[in-house]
Every structure is written in C-alpha cells, then in structure tokens.
Amino acid sequence: MVTSDYTHIWDCCCDHGLLGAALLKRHVAPHIHFVDVVPQLMSELEKKLQHFYLHSSSSWQIHCLDVEALPLEQYEGKSIVIIAGVGGDLITQFVTAIHQSHFTTPIDFLLCPVYQQFTLRQRLIELDFSLKDEVLIEENRRLYEILLVSSPAKTDDKPAKISPVGELIWQTNTDEEAKVATDYLNQTLNHFQRMQQGGDYDVQHIIDVYRSVSHKHNIYIGSRND
Numbered sequence: 001m002v003t004s005d006y007t008h009i010w011d012c013c014c015d016h017g018l019l020g021a022a023l024l025k026r027h028v029a030p031h032i033h034f035v036d037v038v039p040q041l042m043s044e045l046e047k048k049l050q051h052f053y054l055h056s057s058s059s060w061q062i063h064c065l066d067v068e069a070l071p072l073e074q075y076e077g078k079s080i081v082i083i084a085g086v087g088g089d090l091i092t093q094f095v096t097a098i099h100q101s102h103f104t105t106p107i108d109f110l111l112c113p114v115y116q117q118f119t120l121r122q123r124l125i126e127l128d129f130s131l132k133d134e135v136l137i138e139e140n141r142r143l144y145e146i147l148l149v150s151s152p153a154k155t156d157d158k159p160a161k162i163s164p165v166g167e168l169i170w171q172t173n174t175d176e177e178a179k180v181a182t183d184y185l186n187q188t189l190n191h192f193q194r195m196q197q198g199g200d201y202d203v204q205h206i207i208d209v210y211r212s213v214s215h216k217h218n219i220y221i222g223s224r225n226d
C-alpha cells in the first residue's frame with residue numbers, strides 16, 4: 001500500500017525497524033525515517049542499518065523521539081506516516097497530536113491498529129480525514145485492519161469518506177478474502193457482545209452497525225455450530 005508518491009516515509013514505533021528496512025530494500029522513497037522512543041532499540045537499529053544499508057540508494061535516518069513530536073516541518077516533500085502494531089487508542093492519540101501540530105500540511109497515514117479500530121475510525125471521521133484504501137490482513141492467525149488515510153486537504157476532488165466500521169474491507173473478491181472478512185466480523189461482534197454483557201459499557205450502537213455490515217454484504221454471523 002506504500003506507493004512511490006512520497007518523498008519521506010516515517011516508520012513510527014518502528015521497534016526493530018523491520019517495516020522500514022523492507023521499504024528501504026524496495027527503494028520505494030528517497031528518504032526513510034525510523035522513529036521509536038526507546039534509545040537502546042534505536043542505537044541497535046542504527047548499527048544494523050549501517051551494516052546492511054550504508055550505500056542504499058534511499059537515505060535513512062534514525063529519530064529517537066516520541067511520535068507526537070515528529071519534525072515533519074523540517075523536511076520538504078510529501079510524507080507518509082506509518083504506525084503499525086500499536087493499540088488503536090494510542091494510534092488515535094498519535095494521529096490527533098501529529099495532525100494538530102501540522103494542521104495545514106497534507107499528510108498520509110498508514111495505520112494498523114491492534115484493537116480499538118472503532119475508536120480510531122471515529123476520531124479520523126471527526127478530524128475530517130479521507131480514505132484512500134483499507135484492507136484486512138491475516139498474519140500469524142491474527143486479523144488486522146490496515147487503513148490508508150489522508151489528512152484534510154484543499155482539493156477539488158471529492159474525498160472518500162471513512163466508514164465507522166469499514167466499507168472496502170467487506171467487499172471481497174476471492175473465497176480467501178471472504179473467509180477473512182467473515183472471521184473478522186464474527187470476532188469483532190463477539191468482542192463487543194462480550195463487552196455489552198459485562199455491563200460496564202453500553203456498546204449496543206456499535207454492535208448494531210457491525211450487524212448491519214452482515215446484512216449489507218451478506219456475511220454470515222453466528223457461531224460455527226449454528
């Protein structure tokens with residue numbers, strides 16, 4: 001989902017930097033930035049990158065800092081900010097902070113939240129972000145939503161709206177995609193139903209919207225024994 005439209009790719013919360021390194025290998029952008037808040041991780045990563053990518057045709061840079069303080073304004077050209085493998089609540093907080101500090105700069109975000117996808121989508125809608133693409137992926141038997149979104153920009157194009165529960169992710173073309181979508185919908189509904197039964201939160205409105213996905217996209221919901 002990372003096209004060659006970007007001058008800067010920011011692999012945020014990069015941990016061991018596997019994602020950024022894969023993009024570096026693909027020469028997909030002239031500059032790749034690795035960002036994480038843990039100094040030891042970053043010094044180890046720097047050594048690895050110096051060893052493997054010293055003469056790479058893409059330049060790379062290490063930033064040991066909080067994602068909320070990304071210095072995007074210091075770099076000219078279009079940026080994509082990638083945040084993957086972090087809780088949806090935290091991603092919501094990061095995206096809000098980055099957008100607030102760079103209010104007039106159009107930025108694309110590629111986001112892969114672990115849980116709290118509904119909260120994240122809700123905030124992106126409030127911030128008037130638009131959707132470029134969204135997919136479901138399965139990795140190590142876990143299912144993830146990946147969202148490619150843009151901050152609001154002055155353009156004549158009519159931007160695509162972000163759905164609170166997703167739209168493209170339910171439109172499947174192959175049996176495999178249909179299975180992933182069915183499993184993901186059931187898993188998500190079970191999660192919110194358990195939460196509703198727990199009695200601490202009222203999430204009935206969320207359950208209702210996910211149920212409407214089942215009707216709209218003809219996706220089976222229910223236990224495997226039904």
Ligand SMILES: C[S@@+](CC[C@H](N)C(=O)[O-])C[C@H]1O[C@@H](n2cnc3c(N)ncnc32)[C@H](O)[C@@H]1O
Pocket residue numbers: 012013014015016018019035036037038041065066067068083084085086
């Ligand atoms: C589970 S790892 C993410 C892994 C990687 N992005 C991936 O998808 O494989 C979470 C990382 O987020 C980093 N992190 C957490 N809060 C952060 C913050 N405020 N700013 C920068 N990095 C942060 C942690 O240090 C940790 O390395």
